[in-house]
Amino acid sequence: MVLDADKKQIQCVVRPLQILRADGTWENIGGMK
Numbered sequence: 001m002v003l004d005a006d007k008k009q010i011q012c013v014v015r016p017l018q019i020l021r022a023d024g025t026w027e028n029i030g031g032m033k
Helices: 004-023 026-032
Strands: none
Touching: none
């Protein structure tokens, strides 16, 4: 089972990634690692 707190934490991580991916900056971040 996933707690509500875990869901919120996951959304906080997933949303920025989706936004970055939509902006096309995902490749830039991958190149930094």
